[in-house]
Amino acid sequence: MNLLSGSIRRVAIVGGTHGNELTGIYTIENLNRCPHPIDGYSFECMTLLANPKAIAANRRYIDRDLNRCFGNADLSNLDLTNYEDILAKEIAAKLGPKDRPRADVIIDLHTSTSNMGLTILLSSKHPFNLRLAAYLSTLHPDVRVCCGIQCNQDAPMLRSLSPLGCTIEVGAIAQGILNADLFDKTQMLVRETLNYIDAENQSKPLPIPTGLTVYQTLSSVDYPRDSSGKIEAMIHPKLQFQDYQPLQPGDPMFWTFTGESILYQGEYTVFPIFINEAAYYEKGIAMSLTEKLVLQP
Amino acid sequence: MNLLSGSIRRVAIVGGTHGNELTGIYTIENLNRCPHPIDGYSFECMTLLANPKAIAANRRYIDRDLNRCFGNADLSNLDLTNYEDILAKEIAAKLGPKDRPRADVIIDLHTSTSNMGLTILLSSKHPFNLRLAAYLSTLHPDVRVCCGIQCNQDAPMLRSLSPLGCTIEVGAIAQGILNADLFDKTQMLVRETLNYIDAENQSKPLPIPTGLTVYQTLSSVDYPRDSSGKIEAMIHPKLQFQDYQPLQPGDPMFWTFTGESILYQGEYTVFPIFINEAAYYEKGIAMSLTEKLVLQP
Numbered sequence: 055m056n057l058l059s060g061s062i063r064r065v066a067i068v069g070g071t072h073g074n075e076l077t078g079i080y081t082i083e084n085l086n087r088c089p090h091p092i093d094g095y096s097f098e099c100m101t102l103l104a105n106p107k108a109i110a111a112n113r114r115y116i117d118r119d120l121n122r123c124f125g126n127a128d129l130s131n132l133d134l135t136n137y138e139d140i141l142a143k144e145i146a147a148k149l150g151p152k153d154r155p156r157a158d159v160i161i162d163l164h165t166s167t168s169n170m171g172l173t174i175l176l177s178s179k180h181p182f183n184l185r186l187a188a189y190l191s192t193l194h195p196d197v198r199v200c201c202g203i204q205c206n207q208d209a210p211m212l213r214s215l216s217p218l219g220c221t222i223e224v225g226a227i228a229q230g231i232l233n234a235d236l237f238d239k240t241q242m243l244v245r246e247t248l249n250y251i252d253a254e255n256q257s258k259p260l261p262i263p264t265g266l267t268v269y270q271t272l273s274s275v276d277y278p279r280d281s282s283g284k285i286e287a288m289i290h291p292k293l294q295f296q297d298y299q300p301l302q303p304g305d306p307m308f309w310t311f312t313g314e315s316i317l318y319q320g321e322y323t324v325f326p327i328f329i330n331e332a333a334y335y336e337k338g339i340a341m342s343l344t345e346k347l348v349l350q351p
Numbered sequence: 352m353n354l355l356s357g358s359i360r361r362v363a364i365v366g367g368t369h370g371n372e373l374t375g376i377y378t379i380e381n382l383n384r385c386p387h388p389i390d391g392y393s394f395e396c397m398t399l400l401a402n403p404k405a406i407a408a409n410r411r412y413i414d415r416d417l418n419r420c421f422g423n424a425d426l427s428n429l430d431l432t433n434y435e436d437i438l439a440k441e442i443a444a445k446l447g448p449k450d451r452p453r454a455d456v457i458i459d460l461h462t463s464t465s466n467m468g469l470t471i472l473l474s475s476k477h478p479f480n481l482r483l484a485a486y487l488s489t490l491h492p493d494v495r496v497c498c499g500i501q502c503n504q505d506a507p508m509l510r511s512l513s514p515l516g517c518t519i520e521v522g523a524i525a526q527g528i529l530n531a532d533l534f535d536k537t538q539m540l541v542r543e544t545l546n547y548i549d550a551e552n553q554s555k556p557l558p559i560p561t562g563l564t565v566y567q568t569l570s571s572v573d574y575p576r577d578s579s580g581k582i583e584a585m586i587h588p589k590l591q592f593q594d595y596q597p598l599q600p601g602d603p604m605f606w607t608f609t610g611e612s613i614l615y616q617g618e619y620t621v622f623p624i625f626i627n628e629a630a631y632y633e634k635g636i637a638m639s640l641t642e643k644l645v646l647q648p
Contacts, residue, residue: 080582080608084608112633167527229525230464230629230630231628231632232586232627233585234585234587235588285529288529291532294531311377311380330529335527335528336409
C-alpha cells in the first residue's frame with residue numbers, strides 16, 4: 055500500500071471491542087458529543103462501539119473474545135454463528151474488507167490490568183504506522199511501541215481489518231472502572247493521532263525522531279499448572295507491574311502458593327509485557343516476552 | 352453473646368463469595384492442602400468456597416450479588432428462587448442460623464479494586480471482634496478496621512450469619528487476578544486470626560493496644576449521572592487510590608469527561624473508602640464516606 059498526499063480518507067476509532075474496558079467506551083461517547091471534537095480534519099472520522107451486548111453486560115465478551123474473531127478463515131466461515139462471530143462479520147463489512155478496507159486507518163482502544171503504560175500495538179510495520187508511532191512516542195515517556203507475533207493482517211484482532219493503525223492499550227487498570235488519569239491520556243493519544251494523520255495527509259508531516267524503539271513479541275509464557283490445568287504459582291512479586299523492564303536469566307518469574315520462587319530459565323534478556331493480564335488467565339498467558347529493536351521510521 | 356474460655360468451637364473461613372475475587376478462592380484451596388495448615392487448633396476450622404458457579408464463570412455472581420442475600424427477610428422468603436437466593440439459604444443452613452450459628456466465627460475473604468490495603472470489616476462491634484481487630488492492627492501498617500452502616504446481624508452480607516468475625520477486604524487489585532503480595536498478606540491475616548482466637552480460647556489472650564481506630568461508614572456517594580443514569584464524571588485523579596485519607600470541604604472529588612473538577616461540598620472532614628470499586632458502579636456507589644472513631648477494645 056503506497057500512501058499519497060491526501061490519501062487517508064477515513065479513520066475509524068473503535069472502543070468497547072471488550073465490553074468491560076470502560077476507557078475506550080467512554081472515549082467514544084466523548085468523541086460523539088456536540089460540538090464534535092473530531093470534525094474539521096482532512097479525512098472523515100467515524101466512531102464505533104464494537105460490542106454493544108458485552109458493553110451492556112459489562113463483560114469482556116458474550117460467547118467468544120471478539121478481538122480474536124477477525125482471522126480470514128473465521129470471517130469467511132459462515133458456520134460460525136455465535137454472537138461475536140456474527141458481529142465480527144458485520145464490523146468487517148463496515149470497516150473492511152482486509153484487502154480494500156473502507157476505514158483506511160483503524161485505532162482500537164483497549165485497557166489492561168498489566169502495567170502497559172501507554173502502549174501502541176502496531177497493526178503492521180507499514181512505514182505509515184512506524185511514523186505515527188514515532189510521533190506518539192515523543193509525547194509522553196510512558197508511550198511504548200509493540201508488535202505482536204503476527205504484526206500483520208493475518209492477525210485475528212479487529213485492527214487487522216486495515217494495515218494502517220494500531221491498538222492503544224493503557225494500564226494498569228482494573229476491568230470495569232474508569233481512571234481519570236488514563237482516560238485523559240487516552241484522549242490525548244487519540245487527538246494526537248488524528249493531528250498527525252491530518253498533517254501528513256496535507257503533506258506537512260509533523261517532526262519525528264530518527265530511531266523508533268519497538269518491543270517485538272517472541273513468545274508467551276503460561277502459569278505453572280498441575281495436570282488438571284489448575285494454576286500452581288502466581289506472578290513473582292518482583293515481576294508484578296514490571297512490564298517493559300529487562301528479565302534476565304535467573305531472575306524470579308513466578309511465586310508458588312507455598313512460597314517458592316520459580317526463576318526465568320531463558321538464555322538471554324527479554325522484556326516481558328502483559329504481565330498478569332486478567333483476561334489472559336483463560337488463554338494460558340501469564341506474560342508475553344519481547345525483544346527490543348530499533349527501527350527507522 | 353457472652354464468651355467463656357474455650358467457647359469458640361467452630362471457625363468458618365469463606366472464599367469465593369464473589370467468584371472473580373481470586374485471592375480468597377486460592378487461599379481456601381491453599382488451606383485445604385495436605386498437610387492441613389489449619390489443624391491443631393482448640394476449635395474446628397472449616398473452609399467454604401461459597402459461590403461455585405460464579406467461581407467457575409470467573410464472575411462476581413450469576414443472578415444476584417450473593418453477599419447481599421443474607422438479610423433476614425430474604426433468607427425467609429421462599430419465593431426468591433434464583434441461584435444466589437437458593438445458595439444463600441444453603442449457606443445459612445451450614446453456617447447459621449443467625450440467632451444460633453453453627454460457625455461461631457466467620458471470616459469472609461474479599462478483594463477490592465479500591466486501595467483498601469488490609470481492611471477488617473467487622474461483623475459487629477462485639478468486644479470479641481474489637482479485640483481481634485486490635486490484635487490484627489498491630490501486625491501491619493496497612494491494616495485498617497471498618498464498620499459498615501449496618502454493623503450488626505441485620506446486614507445482608509454473608510458474615511452477618513454470626514455476630515463474631517469479619518470480612519477481610521484487600522486491595523487495590525483487579526478482579527480476576529492474583530497478586531502474590533496481597534495473597535501472602537491475606538494468608539498472614541487468616542493465620543494470625545486463627546492464632547488469636549486459639550490463644551483467647553485457651554484463656555491466654557495475645558496482647559492488644561488500648562485504643563482501636565475504627566472507620567465508621569456514614570453514607571455513600573454516587574457518581575454524578577445524567578437523567579438517563581449515565582455517569583457524567585470519574586473519580587478525581589487526586590482522590591483515586593486515596594482511600595482512608597482525609598477529604599476536606601472543597602477538596603476535588605470528581606472529574607468530568609470535559610475536564611472540570613467537582614468539589615466535595617460536605618461540612619466536615621471525612622475519610623472515603625471503596626473509592627472506584629468496580630463492582631459498585633452498578634450499585635450507585637462511587638465511594639463510602641467514613642468518620643474516624645477510637646474505641647476501647
